[in-house]
Amino acid sequence: MSNKAEAPKLTGTPGDGPIQFMDLRAQQARIRDGVEARLKAVLDHGRYINGPELTELEEALCAFTGAADCVGVASGTDSLIIGMLGEGVGQGDAVFVPSVTYNATVNAVLLAGATPVFVDVRPDTFNIDPADLAAKIEGVLEDGALKPRMVIPVDLFGLPADYPKMGKVANEYGLQIFADAAQSFGGSLGNARVGTLAPLSSTSFFPGKGLGAYGDAGALFTMDKAKGEVWRSIRWHGTDEARQESVRVGFNGRLDSMQAAVLLEKLSIFPEELELRAKHATHYDTRLGDKIDLPPRNSGFQSSFGYYTIALAARDKVRAALKAADIPCAAYYAQPLHKMKAFAPYAPEQGLPVAERLADELLSLPMHPYLTEGQVDRVADVVLGAL
Ligand SMILES: Cc1ncc(COP(=O)(O)O)c(C=O)c1O
Incomplete structure (x- = not known):
């Protein structure tokens, strides 16, 4: 049974290799012994x-x-x-x-x-x-x-x-x-x-x-x-x-x-992971903030950065550039729910203009605790280069 008072330490970061959208493997490598003890x-x-x-x-x-x-x-x-x-x-x-x-x-x-x-x-x-x-x-x-x-x-x-x-x-x-x-x-x-x-x-x-x-x-x-x-x-x-x-x-x-x-x-490692996500988000913000309208920060509302998501008129162009650079990203959500077949019977007659526009603009970039600063820079370079 893992009863450590201290969270396992980060033992090396995965370097500037392939960028993952989320990286459960790097996380598992940190906690594998503890998980095995718990499962046993x-x-x-x-x-x-x-x-x-x-x-x-x-x-x-x-x-x-x-x-x-x-x-x-x-x-x-x-x-x-x-x-x-x-x-x-x-x-x-x-x-x-x-x-x-x-x-x-x-x-x-x-x-x-x-x-x-x-x-x-x-x-x-x-x-x-x-x-x-x-x-x-x-x-x-x-x-x-x-x-x-x-x-x-x-x-x-x-x-x-x-x-x-x-x-x-x-x-x-x-x-x-x-x-x-x-x-x-x-x-x-x-x-x-x-x-x-x-x-x-x-x-x-x-x-x-x-x-x-x-x-x-x-x-x-x-x-x-x-x-x-x-x-x-x-x-x-x-x-x-x-x-x-x-x-x-x-x-x-x-x-x-x-x-x-x-x-x-x-x-046991979640608080540290939250800090790492926030650090990467701040780095993305610094790199992208001059060119892209970002969601409000420092308003007292602190995101957990489950995702790092931006809205861009040029979403599809940026998405194609990221794909060409082998960088994973996701268009969450490319269709508002009221436009989906199963839920269309509940769609408001006059539509939902902001939701409909965002469906064409939202783009989630790689976000997980085990990114490196260099990887965030590489993503930002491709995004900025495609604008
Ligand atoms: C906003 C939201 N609500 C509900 C769910 C449902 O969670 P689960 O997949 O654990 O059923 C998810 C995730 O999948 C979600 O993103």
Whole structure:
């Protein structure tokens, strides 16, 4: 069992070789011994579900975020569904979501039985626009068919959404805020960490996320311990504490001991990894900031830099130049959700102009803790050269 007080040290960086979009191998090389020890402990005790690692992880995540309770679940998608079921969100309810996000946010709303209402995003932060949120709530009220129930802001690319502004809108209309923090674990607003910025928050530990398992996993966070108890029941088929009686509808949404073990080991280096991501982002900013409008920095909203994403009118030209230079990049997200086949029935008639423009402009550059300064320079040189 790895119980080191000190995080394993960085032992050499991978040099200025091929640039990875994210680099799980370099990370694994650092923590391999600890992960193997943790996995061996699970094999030894044999409690593959609900082993001691789960409670240890939930406590460690509470300590890291400052949340009063954390409930580990099987994926980020499950955390969204469980959060909505726990609040009784379902048929007849309008759940407001940004159109620029991964499809899981909207799938979860539909799987919970509610109706998604797409909201436009801000051109500077790429996050849900609180002014358009108010407009869309008014539209739902006027229409009268649905009850405005919940907003699910997404902390896109790692940057926390504007919870203070959204709080005002939500208060005015009696809406609940449920943060989809799948991409922002480790981010913060002032002194408050992601996980505590909304009454309910969810995250994903998909392997490519800032804190990733070696399989699927996710978690819910709250300041209200009563919510945690409901989530624990839903993730275990809706049973009571003794697991004898079904007291509500639930399903198998459990986080297994192996994934918890991996996450515990990775958590030991996570604070240092966040600092490295922030350092690389600052270097990108310095190189690109004169030529490209960057999302606001130093505003108190601290991104976890799950991704380093910029908006460029010349996106496709830059993308081609990066490809020619063998540098990986990604157009997250090249299509707003309201334009996708499965969600088109919920598209607002008048469209969402900012989301639609950003679909042609967003570009995510290589971002992970194990980049070198020279690699960031090489990416920046190609981007600037193609403008
Ligand atoms: C914004 C967002 N929400 C939800 C999810 C779903 O998480 P998972 O893949 O763990 O189900 C993801 C990631 O995949 C995501 O990026």
